[in-house]
Amino acid sequence: MSDLPLCRAGDSLPLARYRFTLQAEAPLHLPAYPGSMLRGSLGHGLRAVSCITRQKSCDGCPLLSACQYPALFQPRPTPAMATRFPDIPAPYVLEVPLGTPTTLAPGDRFKFEMVLFGPALPQLGTLILAWQRAAWQGLGKGQARATLSQVEWEQAPGQWQIVYTPETGSVLPHRARVVLPDLPPDKGSVTLNLATPTRLQHHGQLCNSSQLTAAIVLRALERKVSLYAHCYLGALPATPAADSLDMATLETNTHLYQWQRYSNRQQQRMSMDGLVGSLTLQGPLASWLPWLWLGQYTHLGKNTSFGLGRYRLPSSTLHYQDLPTTTGERQHE
Structure with missing residues (x-):
């Protein structure tokens, strides 16, 4: 029996899906399925933009509780949660489609998605900086440089809205919930x-x-x-x-x-x-x-x-409901 409140139709939940577009700046060679490579690159990028002490390990760091790197990439359960969930997932899920091109020429682009949960949502800006750093440090075999050209938010299934480009320089306001x-x-x-x-x-x-x-x-x-x-x-x-x-x-x-x-x-x-x-x-x-x-x-x-x-799930199987344009949806905080 769960001690959580029930969510019902019309309830607003703290999760959102984003699509990132990277552009190759040099010949880029990706693995057949690049999900693991991208996760590793994200970890390096997050550490680069978050870590102040530059310690080799997070263990014993005096700033551990305030650092976004472990919070986003290697979260630890609270004492109250540890007995039930000793290993908790990171507050994101990568989504990399099968069939992503393995070889990109300079100027070619490839896309992947991330689902962000709860505490990761207000850290979208940090994640964007991490991806920018990771891409510029190099991706794939040979560590070829790439740039982040845009970030989109899925406002409804299959409907995307641009929320960041290098030209805007900051994340545009949007309702990061489903x-x-x-x-x-x-x-x-x-x-x-x-x-x-x-x-x-x-x-x-x-x-x-x-x-x-x-x-x-x-x-x-x-x-x-x-x-x-x-x-x-x-x-x-x-x-x-x-x-x-x-x-x-x-x-x-x-x-x-x-x-x-x-x-x-x-x-x-x-x-x-x-x-x-x-x-x-x-x-x-x-x-x-x-x-x-x-x-x-x-x-x-x-x-x-x-x-x-x-x-x-096929669209014919379940009815998808667009995010409401009013403030009437119920929220679970």
Whole structure:
């Protein structure tokens, strides 16, 4: 049982999606899936613009509690939260589409997205500075320089508004929240289109397509959304119906996407294989719809900070609600 308040249709939640556009200033060679590379570059950029002491490690730093680098990149749970969530996620999720070009000529651009949660929202300016620093220090094989040409905010699904360019020099005012839409009262089938490799585990083991069940998918979704809700959102959808897991079924149409990342911490290459394709849930899913909708922001499964586990719900499946233009939406602070 959660001690968080319930979020309902019309409630405003502290999260937002942004799209960053980088322009290559020299021939740029990216990995086949650049999510891990971008996360590492963000960490270096954040440390460069945030750290005052220039210590090699954050441990023992007298300014640790006031520094944005650990707050945004390596957050630590509060004492009250540590017993329940000893490891908390960073307040962002990278979103890097499969098929991002691996070779860019000078002047070419590529885009990626970030979902920001709770305390990361007012630090958008810091993140922009970090990306500018990271891009100028060099990206990809050969550390080729790039520049940040613009940042856009997703004001409604698929609708983007420019909130920063180097010419503006500052972030333009915008409402950095999303509104939980008015979802259909009943839906017997929901398809999750897996946009990036998705790594789902059961009893500590990575599942292949034939091993997945509706219960495994929905329980993983519940854990992920609950984690971000407790750490950053301050509200949670109502607990799904107790019998829905037993009655739900799953159809899979997926294949394994294979890729590896190099871990500087462990000094070795690590497999990050995951499923892409589609998962179709069937059954009494009405109580799961708010969870499924929020999961599009939190992602699903393991290693989501690299951008893994992103899925989309077809627009025909759920009704999307634009952000209201009045101040009438309910907010959970």
